[in-house]
Amino acid sequence: MRSTLERFRREAECQRLARLLACDTAELDFLAHLDIGELRLLRLAARDCLAQSQRPLLQRAVQASRLLPAALIARIGENTLGPLLCARFSDFMSQPHLTSICRHLSPAFMAEVGLHLDVDKLCEMALSLPPATIRALTREVLQRREYILLGEVLERLPPALLRHVAREFTEGEPYLRTMFFVESPARRQEIVELLPEGVLLDSMRAVARSPEALLPQALSLTLEVSPAWQRRMMLYTLESGDSLLADMVAGIVRLELWGIALPLVQRFTPEEIARLMRLPAWHDPDVLETLLKGGARQALRPWVEVMLAQLPPELAAPARARLAAMDQAASPPGAGPGA
16 A cells, blocks of 8 residues: 555656656656655755746846736736746745735636645645635646645645635545545544535445545545544445445455455444355455455454354355465464464
């Protein structure tokens, strides 16, 4: 899971560097040897270099802009300069001056400018914007499917603004894709509690529609919220029907995600586990084999034992025999049961 997240974050850094340099990400393939931290340092250094090379010109332009009405500056920026230049101008503006201009910009244009800003700068600007503008900006970013940027902003926003952003999630898929880029479990918990009713249920439906793309996000999110919310999200899964459960089991097998999925079994009642283990999927020897291999790891064994206890008898006996064979094969040579 961590390697998947790191790959996404590395791709995000490449995308942001490509935006800064106005090039295609394919042109940055020669940087493949750099890790995430090195890419970020390179992006910041390139941004500082570009800013310094244009610093005198930008400073003079910003000083001259103080003589013009904020509404006129906004119109010039949106219709003439474009988002990249406006983002660079913002580095040399005082926060009150910048805020007065932002009030005259369209949310669509501000969202484009935000793509070229450092996330900390973007969050600083957000503090001075009215809630209605924050909500409009969130809708624009979601419409553009800029989930990486939104996740990084959600990570840093103060709680007072967080609720305005969180409540703009109305569908499950954008929510799951964004939350994949919110690293702090505490912040994930805050966001989950602010969601509109029905978004979590829709997120389970989104997983059913696209398990390969969304199952890692759904499982990682469920694993990192409180036990009460884990139970609630597992109930959403059950309420979505056996077909969703079957899709999830199939996705877990294909993506080798038992390490994330098995601990969540503790949030099911025995009756709910029995329902899970009655799925036709368990009659596939390959599916059952992946579960047993997951249980071969000692930390996950208790959850596999709980599941095997609810497996139909005609499947449970050979499954236990296979698990015992795995244990014996993993034992050091000469080690016996009493060793």
